[in-house]
Structure formats: structure tokens, C-alpha cells
Amino acid sequence: MALVATAVALIPLGYLLLRAGQQGLPAWLDTVFTWRSGRLAATSVALAAVVTAASLVIGVAGAWLVTRAAVPHRRLLAVLLALPLAVPSYVAAFTWVSVADLWNGAPGGRFEGFAAACVVLTLYTYPYVFLPVASALSRVDAGQEEAARSLGRGPFNTLVTVTLAQVRPAIVGGGLLASLYVLSDFGAVSILRLDTYTRAIYTAHTVGFNRDQALSLATLLVLLTGLILWGEGATRRAGTRYASTRPGRPAGVADLGPWRWPAATGLWAVVLVALGVPAVSLVRWTVAGTSLADAWGRIGEAAAGSLTLSLLGAVVTTVLALPIGILVARHHGRLTRFVERAVYLAHGLPGIVVALALVFFGVTVVLPLYQTSWLVALAYATLFLPLGVAAVVGAAAQAPPSLEEVGQSLGATPAEMFRRVTVPLTLPGIGAGAALVFLAAMKELPATLLLRPTGMETLATRLWSATGVGRYAEAAPYALLLVLLAAVPTWVIVQRSGIVRPAPSDATVVEDGALLAPAPAAPLLVDSVSGEVGNLGAVTGPTTLRRPVEDVQS
């Protein structure tokens, strides 16, 4: 089951190997091992490294400030900080360039290149770090921090060695998503004229109709993704962390004193710049252009198209993510590690490569589904499976097997257990994952363009065709609606994450606790993000009473 689901994520890889094989090894080597290819790869890696590092700084600092520090209006800030996720990178880059042009009409001073790409990508990528880290921080057990402080560690030392260490899987997971996003991004780098590996793939493909070269280059991107995944795996092995499924007490909020003002100013600056620039541009397009705004019916049709495809994509992706997530959460071994990594491989590939792979898969394997919504949904699943799997793994950790055992021992039928325990505990997490996939699918363009049913339009495709002929006034409502609709799942994710208020799943545990949960003296130690379990380290203090899940299982 899980393997079948994983195979979906491996379609592009299979396709790339097939095409590279047809081309032959010498031709492949000639294309991939060139001086230019190396330079492009270096640019891509450098960009991914800088953006990921900057995203980690903004994401982790922002997450800590809004969840654990007394920053003014921190709940509002928590929502606003997540919103840049709703802005597609191509819209972001385009609006940044047009706003920057207001300042420098002079030749030569254009907003483009490496630094510009770093700024734009960071501002719209950091929520991939911010969201999981904020969510994890809001669930951190206060007991461990207090123990560390009582044993003589300073506040900063405690923050780094205890608090952040506990949410490290969330930080690393977010950084992984951010780096793969940057690696596969085409929209922003093409508009900001930075020659990256992905841009070269598009150039080879679109201007030279040179499919073989494009695909050969893409194989190297798979190798790069593999390297990043290997690196992520290495940091994970370096240490295992835990958070309990429910905090004994809500963790306290740090008083920053006068520092709260610069901290708040910094966060507001990020929010205002990231959201303000697109807003200014969209208003300007609307005012400056006279291309007739489309009839509401046409806009509504595109919105319906976007919602249909994204919803279907979210459902299919989540269904495929369930068996993989459960396997990863509950079984540990070589196969599990392979499956967990494999789903990420397509995530670092440009949309156009995945789209072509799905065209090939569509016409050769599932012809009746070709150019139907189902194949688009499958493409979304291929692209965004990691988002769904991460959510399921996290959710499965909320409902450890021991709860089912307890239930069974108390006479509950499996169906009853499933309905009363498993579903209420895991649904919020899985729902948040589905919302994230939905959001990513709304913003997706290349695969949607190639695979959508003939005649079907989405907000992204309409936006693309309007800007394609310079009709910016006409494009503005599509861009605006796209961002607004994408903001809805973002809001859902923020709500579900428990950043704004305590996570609803905690309440469920308490509610059912009297009947089903293990004795309070022995709550489970499960990492809320990666589902990993392990023995407590030196800093656990009073929590040593707790037992790892594996003991319960064995």
C-alpha cells in the first residue's frame, strides 16, 4: 500500500531514467558534466543555502517571539507571518520588480540577480520554517525548561539547548522544505534573472525544444536533492528529541523588557514588506491599465477551476500520504527510511519536468485519465506528497498504538476505537497537511498548464495568460483572488497548529483521558513532528518518570 503510494512520487524519476537511458551514457555525461552545468549547480546550491539559512533565522526567531515571548499583538503577528505563504513566487517576484522600478528608472540599477532572488525567495519561503516550528514550540513541555533552569542553566542556554533542541525536527523539516522549494523554483529566478539550474532546464526545454538536454540536466537536480536528504538524515541521527503528546502545563511567556519593541518592529517589517509590495503593485496595475476587467462569470469559472483541482489534489495526496505516513510513524527500518526519503525526490524537481513525466505516464499507462482532473490531481500528489506525509506522521504521533491497546483492553471494538480515538486525535493534523497541499496546488502553474482538462482554466492559468500579453489590469483580480483564496488554507493551518490558541487535539486527549489514556504518570514520549521516539537525555529532570513508546509496544 505504502509502496504503491510511494511509486507515485517516483514517476518522474522513472521517466528521467528512461529518457536518459534512451540517450545513452556518453551523451548524458556530455550534457551534465560541463563547466556551465557546474556553475549553474553552484549558483543553485548557494541560493538554496542562503535562502534556507535566512528562512531559518526569520522562521525560528519569528516562531519563538510569537509563541513564547511577550511581543505586542503576537497573535495577530502569528497569523500575518504565515500569510506570505499564500503569495506564489512568480507573483511575488513580478510585483517586487515593478515596485523597484518606481525607484530606479536609471539604467543599470535594476532589481535583479543573486541578492534580489535571495530577498524575494526568503520572504515567501520562511513560512515553511515558521509554521512547523511555531506549532512545535506551542506544544513544548514547560517542565523540561524549568528543570534545566533549576539545574543552573541560564535563560539563553536553556533556549538553545533545551527549547530549540526539542523542536529541532520541526526546524530541520522546515529547512528541508524551504531548500527544496528554492531548488525547484523557476518563477522567481526567471523574473529576477538569476541563472540557476532550474532556469537552465526551462531554457533548454522552452527555447531550444531540447527535451533531452532539459531532462539530462534534471537528473543532476535529483542527485542534489538526494544529497540534501542525506544531509537532513544525518542531522536527525545526530540526536533524538522528544516532546510529550500534551504539555503538562502551558509553557510560560518570556518577558523581553525593552527588547520587545525592536523585536516587534522586526516582525512587522517582514510582514509589511512581504505583503505590502505585492499589494502596492496589484493596486497600481488596476489603476494604471485599461484592459477590461473580465466578467465576474469568467473570474468565477477560474476560481471554481482552481478550487476543484486543488481540492481533488489535496484529497488524492492525503489518501496517498496516509499509508506512507502511518508506515513511517509506526515502523522503523531500512525500508521506511527509503520510503520517507523517496517521497521528497520529486519535490526538488521543476514543475515542468514532473508535468512532462505525467504527460508520458498519462498517454502510455492511463490514457483514459489523460487530460482529466484526476491526472492533474496525481501530478499534485507527485509534487506535494512530502507535505502530506509530514502531516500524517505528525498526526499519527498524536495517536500512539498504545492508546488503541488500552481501548481494546477495556473492551472497545476496533471500529469504536477508530471512531472515538484514532480519528479525533489524528484528523486535525491530517487536515492541516491537506490544507498545505491545497495551498501549494493553488499556486502551481507548469503542471496545471500541461495537464488540465482542455478548456478548463484556473486562477493561475488566467493570471499567466493575462500577463503574457501585458494586460496587467486584467491580471490583477486573478492575482488578488489567488492570494485571498490561498490565505484561507493558510489561516486553517495557523488555527490547527495551535499557535494562536492551544491545539484542539490536546483537549481531546484530556476529554477522553479518563477512559482511555494511560495513567498520567506515564504519558507517552513521542516527537510531535517526526514521530521519533527514544530515551531521555541528561536534561529531562522530573520527566524521567515517563517511558518511551517502544517499551509499551514491545
Added chain:
Amino acid sequence: MNHRRTPLALALPLAVVLGLTACSGGQPSTDTATAPAPDTAGATGEATGEGTTGAPTEGDGQLTLYSGRNEELVQPILDRFTEETGIEVDVRYGDTAGMAAQLLEEGDRSPAEVFLAQDAGALGAVSQAGLLEALPQETVDAVPESYRSTDGDWVGLTGRSRVLVYNPDQVSEDELPQSVDELVSQEWKGRVGVAPTNASFQSFITAMRVMEGDEAARAWLEGLAANDPQIREKNGHIVADVDSGAIDAGLVNHYYVHELAQEKGVDPQDLSVRMHFFGAQDTGALVNVSGAGLVGEQPDGDAQALIDYLLSEEGQSYFVEETNEYAMIEGAEAPQGVPSLDELEAPQVNLNDLDDLEQTIEMITQAGLL
């Protein structure tokens, strides 16, 4: 203990998947409800499959078009076609290169019957893969020889000329160059906008290679790169920047001036930007085309009817008036505000010879412009 739980844990996804599979039978009807066009993939796929036995003239009143040209420019004339002939056109809009790649991937299973492309290069690539059907001689003959395929499997529908757009406040008339060769001189340093990622720029460089040889083209590219060119992503951006005075001049296709005037809601004359047509068969005066071809074996004459309609007086005058492009057929009027096709001193280059894009891109890249 794990083994007892596993079936339960896996039951949910399995059930959902089975449920989905069960639903998928009924999907086409749902699709029809949400998508504006009916489920075309299945219908046309079938039609293409039956192509060998179907009578060539009696159409099913429906055809599938892959359009690499923008919906804003193309849909109005397609609507008129449907009104006049009763043939429904299901259009897939995309970018020309993407559609070409899609057609190559689909091969003979493509649901497309017609491919409408933004440039000759894409049609050439699809033609080379043997995916285009020969057009009737009558259709081919309607278009001048240099603007159609030598194999007779695609024709140009509209022509566009390369021009130098300039802002008269910054460039005086006597300063205007006679040839693109002057643009790499010191006099034009930092003043010329180009869009090297654009197919129109690449065709222009390919033409330069064909006419003057690779060495000359390489030297020109290097001269341009060393002359601080103003690089933009699209032709439209160059025209807008020249109009606003941000850059002095730029190399683009002629109809982008018309496009900017439309977006601003003014007459092209009221814009600041002006067009300078190169003469004396300079490479800078290259005329390229957008065109169309029939994809795969045709089930009926519907697709052919569309191409003939687009080449009719009505179809051609639509493009002249609405998109400001040149008509391909004889006797048509010139677009407003530009010299006629006959008055242009375009270089004598056969568009079929502009197929070596790979080498062109390599050269543009090496010059540091891509």
C-alpha cells in the same frame, strides 16, 4: 502486537482509495459540470483512433486545438469561426514551447488536431518528429514560399517584423541606425534593450548566423554583451520602459507597441515610443511568422476548415486589425501605423533554415546574455 493493528490502520486509506476508484467511472460527468468545455480528451482520442475509417469530409462538428498563442488574441476569431461553420473548437491554451514539448511527448496519441504556434521554430520541431500531416496544396499555396514549411506541413498565418523602438526625447531621428551592427558601437552603450530569453530574439540571431555566418553573429553578440545592454524578460517590458524613458531604445517585434497602446487605452500615436524599421535587407528587418499545422491523422475536415478560415480574408483581416500583425495572403491591407509587407525591405531568409536554435542558444549563453 503490531500485526493486529496494521490491518485496521491500513483499512481507512484502502477504503478511501476504493471509494475513489469507484467514483472515477462517473467522473467525466462531474468534469463536464465544472469545466466550461465538455470532456474532450476521451471524445477526441476516440475520434483520432477511428480516423482511418471515417469519411474525410463529413465532420463531427468538433475539433481540438492546441494554441501556443494567447487566448486574449485568438479566442475572438475562434468564436467567429464556430458561428460561421458550426464547428465547436475545444482549445487548450499554453505557451508555444510547452505545447511543442507536450505534442512530442504525446506522439501519435495526441488528442490535438491543430497546433497553433507563436513561432516557426516550434512548428519545425513538431514537424521534424513527423507529427504534422501534409496540408492540401491549395492551402500551402495561399502563403508565400518563405513563410511556410518546405514539406508543406505548416503555414504561416501572421507576420511580424523586428523593429527598433525608441523614445524620441532621447534618440533624435538622424541618430537612428541603418543596421543592427551600429547598436554594438560606443554610441549606443547602455541604451539598447533586448530580451534574450525570448524566441523572437533567438530567431533573429539564428537569421544573422544564416545570413552572415556564425563568426559574425558571435562577434555581434559579444559586442552587444560588452555594450551594457538593458536586458528584460519580455518584449512588452522593453516597449514599456522605452515609452517611459527608462531606456532609450530596444529590439522587439513591431506589434508590442500596439499591445502597450491597448493596455493604456490610447492610440499608438499618443505614446512616446516610436518604431524604426531597418531597411536594405538588414538582419534587423527580419519578418517571422506565427503559424499552424494539422496534428496527426485527421478524422475529418474540421481542422482543415479552421486553418482555411484563418487564411481567409475575414480571418486575416482580424489579425491585421486586432493584433496589428501582417496578413499572409495577397491583397490584404497593412496593419495600422506601419509600412506594408511589400514596403518592408526584409532580408531574404527562408524560415525553414532557422531551425538550429540549439547552437544559437549556446552562442547567446556564451556571450553572457542568457
